[in-house]
Every structure is written in C-alpha cells, then in structure tokens.
Amino acid sequence: MPELPEVETVRRGLAPVFEGARVRRIETRRPDLRFPFPEAFVNRLEGATVVTMGRRGKYLLAALSSGETLIMHLGMTGRFTVDSNPISDARLAAFYFAAPPDPRHDHVIFELETPSGMIRATYNDVRRFGFMDLASTSSLAASAHFAGMGPEPLSDDFTDAAFNAALIGRRTPIKAALLDQSVVAGVGNIYACEALWRARISPRREAASVAGKRAARLRLAVCEVLSEAIEAGGSTLRDFAASDGALGYFQHRFNAYDRAGEPCAACGAPLKRIVQSGRSTFYCGTCQR
C-alpha cells in the first residue's frame, strides 16, 4: 500500500529527525521482518550518522557516514512513529508525537542523538511485509534491490522514449506492466489504477499496444497522479497523524481505486472491478479503452 507518494511523504517526515542525527542505539525486537536483518545489522548502524534521507521507487534510503546506506521497504503496513518534534514549523508539529507502544508490531527502535536531544523513532509493521537491508552507498544502484529498477517517474529519466521502449513487445496487460518495477519505479496497485483511469486506457489493453500518443498520455498520467498524491500527503498527513500518530500511508480520495459500482467521475458509468494477476483492478469500461 505505501507506494511512491506514501514513501516520499514518510521520507519528508523523517528527514528533519534523521538527517544529521547520530544513531545512538538500535533495537531489533525479532530476528527478521519479511527477511532476516543483514549480518551485524545493529553493529553496522550504531555510531553512524545519517547524512541524507532519500528514496528510490518504494524504498526509503538513509545514507550513513559509514559509507553504507540503510535500505528500508515498508511493505504493506510498515510505518514510523517519532516520539517528539524536532522542528519548529507548527504545520509539521502534528506529524510527531509519542504513539502508544505496540509490543506485537513495534519491530525496530531507533534512538537518535539530534541537536534537539534524544529522539526515538519506532518502525511498526503489522503484516511484516517490510524489510531492511544495508549496502555500500557507492554501489547502491548496482545492488540487488535496484539493479533492474526502471526510471524514477518524477525525474528526467522517465521520458516518453524510455516508457515506449519498456512496453515494446510486451503481451501482458498494461496494468501488469505498470506494476513491473523495471518499467517504472514506485507504481503500485492503487496508482496503476488511477493513472490508467486518468489516461482513459483500459487496464486490459496489451502493453505493446500502448505507444505513441497513448503512451505519452499514460506517462503524463503516471506523473500527475503521483505528484498530486505527494501534495495530498503533505496536507492529509496532519489529519492522519492526529488520529494515530504514524508516518505511514494516508487516505486520499481516488477516482477508480476501490470504487466498484460507483459512477465514473468522467462519464457516470458504474466502475468495474476485475482481477488481473491476482490483484484487484478498478476501471471504467466506458471511457477507458
């Protein structure tokens, strides 16, 4: 569920706490999340300073002074809570407050030394689909998580030419192609549905038949739904955090996702739900062709 916009929102929320902070202590409450923690995980983190908080696709990246980067994936239900607000911006203040302890699902505790004092950040993940890894910062792009990853959608790398090239010859439905992280990074089930709805392209259409103007429309739609969701994250996160305190994902009004039976906002026809490669797809059979 945390797709690119949610991960970007988490990055922006964590950056003021983590950047420049020294990792005083790490506590892992179990030996693994989805995968085991890497060798000497705690030792490799403790004492390091976080240089920058970045993101690639759906991955959160904490570059460390040690020369390694902490790679974090939120899976389905991964979220962070931070126990105090290190920044003076009142608009952001509500993002941070002490969440009630959740012993069953609080899996990693970060104790950070910051200019504002010690701050505790907690990684909570009910379904434990998330994971953490460490890799050398200088060879991060070549690491297993990122080697085959497609262009970052909100960067200059995501061109019409690159998108077209990624779709050539692919017989799979365009919906499945959008979920393929080698085509474009960071799109998940929700924003794939939303982008296709906006571009008025059927999720069932063969990927190879999305070319030229159609592909250009879809590429633009991907960029638009992602950037609008990031903007929405900035404003809705406050309400979200006020209710349960976590930096994780946020509610957003979608045009297609999870709206089966409701009228299409563009043409009024009832939206449909189908299953493609085991995932729900929501779309308008009338205006998406």
Add this chain to the structure above:
DNA sequence: CTCACATCCTGGATGC
C-alpha cells in the same frame, strides 16, 4: 526472454 502464479504475513470482514 516473457509471463502467470504461488508464497510470505496478519487482522478485519464476510459466510455459514
């Protein structure tokens, strides 16, 4: 190479 599908995980919703 491309593609479909099962797998991991847990809690909320639904069915009987």
Add this chain to the structure above:
DNA sequence: TGCATCCAGGATGTGA
C-alpha cells in the same frame, strides 16, 4: 456466538 475462509498486496522464486 464461534469458527472457517477470504482478502489486501510488493517482491521474489519457480515453472511453463
């Protein structure tokens, strides 16, 4: 009420 089953879904591995 209680119990079983389904469903959400990102990344990965397997087999066709």
